Amino acid sequence: MAQIKKIGILSSGGDAPGMNAAIRAVARKAIQMGIEPVGVIGGYKGLVDEDLKPLSSCDVSNIVNRGGTALYTARCLEFQTEEGMNRAIATCKRNNIDAIVAIGGDGTFRGATDLAVHGIPTVGVTGTIDNDITATDYTVGFDTAMNTVVELVDKLRDTCESHSRINVIEVMGRHCGQIALCAGIASGAIATIIPEVPFDEAEILNRIKTAREDGKRGMIVMVSEGVFVKDGQGNEIPYGEVITNKICEMGLDAKFVRPAHIVRGGTPTLRDRLTATKMGVKAVELIAEGKSNLVVIENDGKIESLDILFALTADRMYKGKLKDGDLDKFSAEDIKAMEAISEKRRAEIAELYAIANDVAH
Numbered sequence: 001m002a003q004i005k006k007i008g009i010l011s012s013g014g015d016a017p018g019m020n021a022a023i024r025a026v027a028r029k030a031i032q033m034g035i036e037p038v039g040v041i042g043g044y045k046g047l048v049d050e051d052l053k054p055l056s057s058c059d060v061s062n063i064v065n066r067g068g069t070a071l072y073t074a075r076c077l078e079f080q081t082e083e084g085m086n087r088a089i090a091t092c093k094r095n096n097i098d099a100i101v102a103i104g105g106d107g108t109f110r111g112a113t114d115l116a117v118h119g120i121p122t123v124g125v126t127g128t129i130d131n132d133i134t135a136t137d138y139t140v141g142f143d144t145a146m147n148t149v150v151e152l153v154d155k156l157r158d159t160c161e162s163h164s165r166i167n168v169i170e171v172m173g174r175h176c177g178q179i180a181l182c183a184g185i186a187s188g189a190i191a192t193i194i195p196e197v198p199f200d201e202a203e204i205l206n207r208i209k210t211a212r213e214d215g216k217r218g219m220i221v222m223v224s225e226g227v228f229v230k231d232g233q234g235n236e237i238p239y240g241e242v243i244t245n246k247i248c249e250m251g252l253d254a255k256f257v258r259p260a261h262i263v264r265g266g267t268p269t270l271r272d273r274l275t276a277t278k279m280g281v282k283a284v285e286l287i288a289e290g291k292s293n294l295v296v297i298e299n300d301g302k303i304e305s306l307d308i309l310f311a312l313t314a315d316r317m318y319k320g321k322l323k324d325g326d327l328d329k330f331s332a333e334d335i336k337a338m339e340a341i342s343e344k345r346r347a348e349i350a351e352l353y354a355i356a357n358d359v360a361h
């Protein structure tokens with residue numbers, strides 16, 4: 001096994017609070033182990049364009065407390081072309097980068113496996129607010145995003161209560177409703193609507209009507225951005241807008257709020273800083289052990305790692321997106337483990353959804 005002397009660190013895809021804590025942890029742990037860390041600016045684009053910055057311990061000072069990513073991020077289509085990949089590999093070779101730690105979401109990990117296939121050892125660290133990578137219980141940024149939603153809703157509730165109004169809040173999460181679900185419970189929503197669980201619109205509208213008749217003035221309806229309905233032309237209409245109109249049609253005052261990217265920014269919570277730090281340290285340890293093509297995950301509170309392809313395939317299995325041949329590379333035992341991961345996530349969502357309804361009104 002060739003000794004690892006220099007590692008590149010990059011953040012890619014959507015930014016997430018806690019990415020900086022991961023960058024700092026990777027850089028500091030590397031230095032502590034005698035490995036030289038180098039920052040890759042703007043995700044995979046920085047590898048394609050050879051935009052690098054050596055990182056000293058001081059360079060990563062005063063970022064643990066900051067949202068966003070000090071190494072910046074970008075969506076880089078060029079990296080997905082043969083020419084882009086060749087340039088990225090050439091950057092690693094020219095600069096003696098022996099391995100890469102890539103912080104991001106599933107797209108970032110797909111890029112990491114491509115690098116590994118081309119001979120650059122890679123380890124991924126989860127950084128995405130959506131918590132939408134099924135093989136890990138937790139992705140860095142999720143806690144901060146949920147707390148930001150709760151803070152916003154607490155402010156909206158004051159106005160809702162004063163004006164006897166219903167606020168419908170659409171929150172990020174793409175196809176994953178976890179931010180909406182957890183923040184819905186924590187902010188006292190009367191209804192939470194997520195893509196993973198079918199819902200009964202008439203029952204929700206009736207719940208709101210009954211609550212108003214019982215004397216409830218302000219109400220919050222939390223909707224995940226992944227819930228749509230199709231109009232006559234087949235266009236997807238965000239469901240939050242649809243239900244807002246339906247509540248108004250019942251003669252109630254309802255307003256739609258889309259905090260959008262506000263939920264992505266801000267000071268990372270302790271949970272995100274701590275998890276990012278643990279994951280960053282683990283990533284460097286794995287690389288120093290000569291491991292590659294792994295993603296660092298959290299499983300029942302423990303920091304562990306999984307083969308990236310296994311993790312991405314488990315994710316596709318849960319999301320019902322498996323393509324022909326996806327499972328061919330895996331043993332029966334692996335497939336059973338993937339099924340268990342999907343089942344764990346389904347059970348977690350079902351339990352939270354039931355709790356949300358138990359306390360809705």
Ligand code: ATP
Nearest residue numbers: 013014044075076079104105106107108110111128
């Ligand atoms: P988030 O979900 O938080 O937005 P992400 O990592 O999924 O994070 P993407 O935009 O999907 O975000 O991916 C980030 C980058 O990873 C892309 O811009 C691209 O450079 C690379 N990438 C994405 N998908 C692939 C792929 N299939 N093969 C190689 N590289 C990829």
